[in-house]
Amino acid sequence: MKAARLVVLGVAVAAGGIAAFLAASNKEAAPPPPPPQVQLETVDVLVAKSDLTRGQVIQASDIGWQTWPAAAANSSFIKKSEDPDAPNKFVGAIVRVGMVSGDPIRGPYVVMAKGSGFMAAVLPPGMRATAIDISPETSAGGFILPDDRVDVVLTRRDKAAEKQTGVEKFTSDTILRNLRVLAIDQTIEDKNGVKTVLGKTATLEVTEPQAEILNLSHQLGTISLTLRSIRDTDTSAEGVGDTSKNERGAISTVRFGVSTLGTGR
Numbered sequence: 001m002k003a004a005r006l007v008v009l010g011v012a013v014a015a016g017g018i019a020a021f022l023a024a025s026n027k028e029a030a031p032p033p034p035p036p037q038v039q040l041e042t043v044d045v046l047v048a049k050s051d052l053t054r055g056q057v058i059q060a061s062d063i064g065w066q067t068w069p070a071a072a073a074n075s076s077f078i079k080k081s082e083d084p085d086a087p088n089k090f091v092g093a094i095v096r097v098g099m100v101s102g103d104p105i106r107g108p109y110v111v112m113a114k115g116s117g118f119m120a121a122v123l124p125p126g127m128r129a130t131a132i133d134i135s136p137e138t139s140a141g142g143f144i145l146p147d148d149r150v151d152v153v154l155t156r157r158d159k160a161a162e163k164q165t166g167v168e169k170f171t172s173d174t175i176l177r178n179l180r181v182l183a184i185d186q187t188i189e190d191k192n193g194v195k196t197v198l199g200k201t202a203t204l205e206v207t208e209p210q211a212e213i214l215n216l217s218h219q220l221g222t223i224s225l226t227l228r229s230i231r232d233t234d235t236s237a238e239g240v241g242d243t244s245k246n247e248r249g250a251i252s253t254v255r256f257g258v259s260t261l262g263t264g265r
Contacts, residue, residue: 041070044080152176156221
């Protein structure tokens with residue numbers, strides 16, 4: 001009897017060992033530990049918290065800090081680590097270039113001109129803003145928009161020719177070239193997304209002598225604007241804002257049948 005029990009016990013122990021061996025062999029290997037996560041370096045950048053349009057005065061709620069990857073924040077961004085008081089400095093500034101929510105605030109995009117109007121703030125040194133009356137017939141059918149480049153054409157009666165021929169005669173000359181349009185009426189937004197505006201007044205960026213030429217031209221005839229191609233508006237080229245063919249800054253006028261050149265100075 002004892003021998004039989006020992007046999008049964010031995011068989012049970014052997015069966016348990018075999019079962020344990022089979023269970024261990026069927027068990028999946030434990031997954032390797034996850035690789036350590038690389039901590040992304042970040043920096044707080046001053047951004048627009050809402051869409052900002054050209055000419056808008058920045059309020060405290062319009063801007064704020066936002067976390068950016070440090071590798072994506074270039075040197076033109078305003079960083080909290082370098083200027084923690086920047087939001088207060090930009091309150092009251094005027095937007096020069098329109099921005100959408102989330103865009104980083106950059107120095108060239110705004111004008112720090114508290115107490116000044118937008119037009120006075122964005123004019124480069126030595127330049128003037130002057131307005132002329134326009135209509136769809138004298139402004140490319142209303143397709144001229146802020147930041148376009150235009151030529152100014154003067155159409156007037158040629159009294160000298162009329163005196164010789166006895167027939168009414170008109171002449172046209174381009175008196176100013178490649179001038180920047182600052183605004184149409186009170187519309188100063190960029191062209192992107194702006195519908196055509198049939199305005200009555202165009203504000204142009206000119207030098208002081210060019211402003212005098214425009215004012216004199218109003219007395220001589222009709223002023224028209226011709227729209228320049230975007231491929232023909234190189235502002236770095238010599239002759240930007242140049243006057244027409246004969247003499248720089250001169251307009252041909254006729255008095256008592258005698259043609260003269262004058263600068264309006």
